[in-house]
Amino acid sequence: MGKGPTNIRSPQRKHGPDCRTGETMQTSLRGIAEKAKQDKHYRFGNLYGMLNKSALYCAWNGLNKKAAAGVDKETARTFSRELTGNLDTLVEELRSTQYKARLVKQVGIPKGNGKLRMLGLPTLRDKIVQKAVADILSAIYEQDFLKCSYGYRPNVGAQTAVQDVTKELMKRYSYVVEADIKGFFDNIDHDWLMKMLEQRIKDKPFLGLIRKWLKAGILKTTGDVTHPETGCPQGEWSVQSWQTSICTMLWTCGLKRSSRNRVVGTRTCAGWRMISSAHSGIRKTQTDSIRHCQAG
Numbered sequence: 001m002g003k004g005p006t007n008i009r010s011p012q013r014k015h016g017p018d019c020r021t022g023e024t025m026q027t028s029l030r031g032i033a034e035k036a037k038q039d040k041h042y043r044f045g046n047l048y049g050m051l052n053k054s055a056l057y058c059a060w061n062g063l064n065k066k067a068a069a070g071v072d073k074e075t076a077r078t079f080s081r082e083l084t085g086n087l088d089t090l091v092e093e094l095r096s097t098q099y100k101a102r103l104v105k106q107v108g109i110p111k112g113n114g115k116l117r118m119l120g121l122p123t124l125r126d127k128i129v130q131k132a133v134a135d136i137l138s139a140i141y142e143q144d145f146l147k148c149s150y151g152y153r154p155n156v157g158a159q160t161a162v163q164d165v166t167k168e169l170m171k172r173y174s175y176v177v178e179a180d181i182k183g184f185f186d187n188i189d190h191d192w193l194m195k196m197l198e199q200r201i202k203d204k205p206f207l208g209l210i211r212k213w214l215k216a217g218i219l220k221t222t223g224d225v226t227h228p229e230t231g232c233p234q235g236e237w238s239v240q241s242w243q244t245s246i247c248t249m250l251w252t253c254g255l256k257r258s259s260r261n262r263v264v265g266t267r268t269c270a271g272w273r274m275i276s277s278a279h280s281g282i283r284k285t286q287t288d289s290i291r292h293c294q295a296g
Contacts, residue, residue, distance in 0.1 A: 025058055029136065032140060033142065048206040053087055053091050055135070057087060059134075059135065060128050068121055069121070099129070106221055107119050122235065126213070130213065133210070136206075
């Protein structure tokens with residue numbers, strides 16, 4: 001490859017693998033994606049071994065460096081001062097299976113209705129490992145998403161869904177229905193989540209990491225520490241990784257376009273919305289979705 005722009009790097013980049021031109025990790029992810037697309041029933045192994053220094057460095061590059069710190073108060077600026085050594089420490093913890101999930105710091109942000117949305121802030125070191133895991137999960141589960149899926153996916157989101165629905169509403173549609181799963185994040189069943197992940201993943205150490213994060217203690221705003229039996233905190237890690245898996249598993253049925261009744265659906269992590277030219281189209285799709293959820 002040429003030696004143009006790739007030689008221009010910030011000081012923190014020159015001490016680690018270059019994940020833009022370091023092809024090993026990206027090639028591995030492409031291979032996983034291709035296999036997942038070719039065989040919808042294939043169960044992946046040897047994923048834990050992919051969490052090497054190159055993967056963690058790429059994950060570090062993908063993090064928001066301005067995000068709030070976790071319970072240990074370690075910031076991206078502090079971590080970057082000894083970037084190579086800190087990444088080496090994380091790799092060794094993973095290799096020796098000594099890695100432990102740290103407490104998750106709970107914070108509340110205002111919602112439009114005057115209430116607070118509770119978010120979870122992992123430590124920076126946990127975020128790095130979680131982002132590396134998220135990249136692997138995305139390579140697998142992106143192959144299963146339908147085009148109507150907008151929740152927590154690369155390059156799409158709620159705004160994209162609104163734009164697409166707005167375009168559809170310019171056509172001959174008369175009915176709009178929106179639904180949300182109440183308390184979605186608060187009521188995720190840990191055991192069922194792991195069973196769903198096991199449908200595509202057979203690597204026990206890799207799955208064990210996800211279970212550690214599910215069971216990680218939460219430092220409440222009151223100062224108390226709780227250990228959740230169900231649910232998961234919303235936050236940067238949940239947005240990028242196993243929420244992706246949940247979306248795919250729970251919404252496999254999809255909300256596809258129906259040419260007969262002109263039904264168009266969009267879905268996010270915890271809800272869906274449909275537009276249709278006929279009331280019967282809405283009722284049928286709604287009934288089918290409820291039946292699918294009850295059967296699951």
